[in-house]
Amino acid sequence: MKVLCLLFSLRSSSIPVLPYKKIATSITNTVSLPQQCYNYTTIVNETRLTTDLLIFRQYVRFVNPSGTQLATTTPNNASGWTISGYPSIAGLTIDVIVCFAFDDNPCFGYIYGIQITNCNRFYVHGLYAAPVCYYRYCTQ
Numbered sequence: 424m425k426v427l428c429l430l431f432s433l434r435s436s437s438i439p440v441l442p443y444k445k446i447a448t449s450i451t452n453t454v455s456l457p458q459q460c461y462n463y464t465t466i467v468n469e470t471r472l473t474t475d476l477l478i479f480r481q482y483v484r485f486v487n488p489s490g491t492q493l494a495t496t497t498p499n500n501a502s503g504w505t506i507s508g509y510p511s512i513a514g515l516t517i518d519v520i521v522c523f524a525f526d527d528n529p530c531f532g533y534i535y536g537i538q539i540t541n542c543n544r545f546y547v548h549g550l551y552a553a554p555v556c557y558y559r560y561c562t563q
Contacts, residue, residue, distance in 0.1 A: 454514040460542035480549045490562030492546060497529040498561035503553060513543040523558055
Protein backbone atom coordinates (compact mmCIF):
# COMPACT_ATOMS: atom_id res chain seq x y z
CA MET A 424 0.00 0.00 0.00
CA LYS A 425 1.35 3.36 -1.03
CA VAL A 426 0.91 6.39 1.18
CA LEU A 427 0.63 9.67 -0.58
CA CYS A 428 1.63 12.77 1.31
CA LEU A 429 0.97 16.17 -0.14
CA LEU A 430 2.74 19.30 0.89
CA PHE A 431 0.58 22.36 0.94
CA SER A 432 2.45 25.58 0.51
CA LEU A 433 1.04 29.05 0.77
CA ARG A 434 4.06 30.55 -0.98
CA SER A 435 2.69 30.01 -4.40
CA SER A 436 -0.83 30.89 -3.38
CA SER A 437 -2.44 34.25 -3.91
CA ILE A 438 -3.87 34.13 -0.38
CA PRO A 439 -1.98 36.54 1.85
CA VAL A 440 -0.37 34.99 4.90
CA LEU A 441 -0.93 36.97 8.07
CA PRO A 442 1.43 36.63 11.01
CA TYR A 443 0.15 34.41 13.83
CA LYS A 444 -1.23 36.47 16.67
CA LYS A 445 -2.35 34.92 19.93
CA ILE A 446 -5.68 36.28 20.98
CA ALA A 447 -6.30 36.33 24.70
CA THR A 448 -9.74 35.19 25.64
CA SER A 449 -11.33 34.87 28.99
CA ILE A 450 -14.67 33.50 29.95
CA THR A 451 -16.31 34.77 33.07
CA ASN A 452 -18.88 32.51 34.63
CA THR A 453 -21.34 34.13 36.92
CA VAL A 454 -23.24 31.88 39.26
CA SER A 455 -26.55 32.87 40.69
CA LEU A 456 -26.36 31.99 44.37
CA PRO A 457 -29.47 30.95 46.30
CA GLN A 458 -31.07 33.25 48.86
CA GLN A 459 -29.57 31.41 51.86
CA CYS A 460 -26.10 32.59 50.75
CA TYR A 461 -27.17 36.12 51.67
CA ASN A 462 -29.55 35.49 54.55
CA TYR A 463 -27.95 33.38 57.29
CA THR A 464 -26.85 33.43 60.91
CA THR A 465 -23.11 33.48 61.62
CA ILE A 466 -21.73 31.36 64.46
CA VAL A 467 -18.20 32.31 65.50
CA ASN A 468 -18.27 30.91 69.04
CA GLU A 469 -16.06 27.88 69.54
CA THR A 470 -18.74 26.13 71.59
CA ARG A 471 -21.18 26.19 68.64
CA LEU A 472 -24.27 26.37 70.85
CA THR A 473 -27.33 25.80 68.73
CA THR A 474 -30.08 25.66 71.34
CA ASP A 475 -31.40 28.98 70.10
CA LEU A 476 -32.16 27.62 66.64
CA LEU A 477 -35.79 27.56 65.66
CA ILE A 478 -37.83 24.42 65.20
CA PHE A 479 -37.86 25.32 61.52
CA ARG A 480 -34.71 25.23 59.43
CA GLN A 481 -32.31 28.12 59.94
CA TYR A 482 -29.31 28.69 57.68
CA VAL A 483 -26.05 28.96 59.59
CA ARG A 484 -22.54 29.86 58.49
CA PHE A 485 -19.76 28.67 60.78
CA VAL A 486 -16.75 31.00 60.93
CA ASN A 487 -13.35 30.40 62.53
CA PRO A 488 -12.36 29.85 65.30
CA SER A 489 -15.42 27.60 65.43
CA GLY A 490 -14.46 25.81 62.21
CA THR A 491 -16.22 26.31 58.88
CA GLN A 492 -17.91 22.96 58.24
CA LEU A 493 -19.77 20.32 60.21
CA ALA A 494 -17.53 17.50 61.39
CA THR A 495 -17.33 14.61 58.91
CA THR A 496 -15.96 12.10 61.41
CA THR A 497 -17.56 10.81 64.59
CA PRO A 498 -17.05 13.45 67.29
CA ASN A 499 -17.55 13.29 71.05
CA ASN A 500 -20.78 12.37 72.79
CA ALA A 501 -23.83 14.59 72.27
CA SER A 502 -22.35 16.03 69.07
CA GLY A 503 -23.95 16.42 65.67
CA TRP A 504 -21.88 15.57 62.59
CA THR A 505 -22.54 14.82 58.92
CA ILE A 506 -22.02 11.42 57.35
CA SER A 507 -22.24 13.04 53.91
CA GLY A 508 -19.95 15.21 51.83
CA TYR A 509 -20.08 18.85 50.78
CA PRO A 510 -21.16 20.29 47.41
CA SER A 511 -18.18 21.24 45.25
CA ILE A 512 -20.03 23.51 42.82
CA ALA A 513 -20.88 27.11 43.75
CA GLY A 514 -24.60 27.68 44.11
CA LEU A 515 -25.37 23.99 44.60
CA THR A 516 -27.47 22.83 47.56
CA ILE A 517 -27.43 19.18 48.57
CA ASP A 518 -29.41 17.14 51.07
CA VAL A 519 -27.24 15.45 53.70
CA ILE A 520 -27.68 13.39 56.85
CA VAL A 521 -26.66 14.62 60.30
CA CYS A 522 -26.27 12.15 63.16
CA PHE A 523 -25.93 12.90 66.84
CA ALA A 524 -23.39 10.71 68.59
CA PHE A 525 -24.02 9.51 72.14
CA ASP A 526 -22.79 6.72 74.40
CA ASP A 527 -20.28 5.44 71.80
CA ASN A 528 -23.03 5.17 69.18
CA PRO A 529 -22.24 7.49 66.20
CA CYS A 530 -25.94 7.80 65.24
CA PHE A 531 -27.81 7.54 68.52
CA GLY A 532 -31.40 7.68 67.37
CA TYR A 533 -31.28 11.32 66.31
CA ILE A 534 -30.81 11.54 62.57
CA TYR A 535 -31.73 14.72 60.70
CA GLY A 536 -31.92 15.53 57.03
CA ILE A 537 -30.42 18.98 56.44
CA GLN A 538 -29.20 21.00 53.49
CA ILE A 539 -25.72 22.34 52.80
CA THR A 540 -25.18 25.07 50.21
CA ASN A 541 -21.90 26.02 48.54
CA CYS A 542 -21.91 29.83 48.53
CA ASN A 543 -18.71 30.04 46.46
CA ARG A 544 -16.24 30.92 49.23
CA PHE A 545 -18.11 29.42 52.19
CA TYR A 546 -20.90 27.00 53.10
CA VAL A 547 -24.22 27.56 54.83
CA HIS A 548 -25.95 24.76 56.68
CA GLY A 549 -29.73 24.48 56.90
CA LEU A 550 -29.92 23.31 60.51
CA TYR A 551 -32.67 22.50 62.95
CA ALA A 552 -32.42 22.85 66.71
CA ALA A 553 -30.45 20.06 68.37
CA PRO A 554 -32.74 17.27 69.62
CA VAL A 555 -31.74 17.72 73.26
CA CYS A 556 -30.73 21.02 74.86
CA TYR A 557 -27.15 19.94 75.70
CA TYR A 558 -26.44 18.51 72.23
CA ARG A 559 -24.33 20.61 69.86
CA TYR A 560 -23.32 20.56 66.24
CA CYS A 561 -19.62 19.77 65.98
CA THR A 562 -17.47 21.62 63.43
CA GLN A 563 -14.04 21.24 61.92
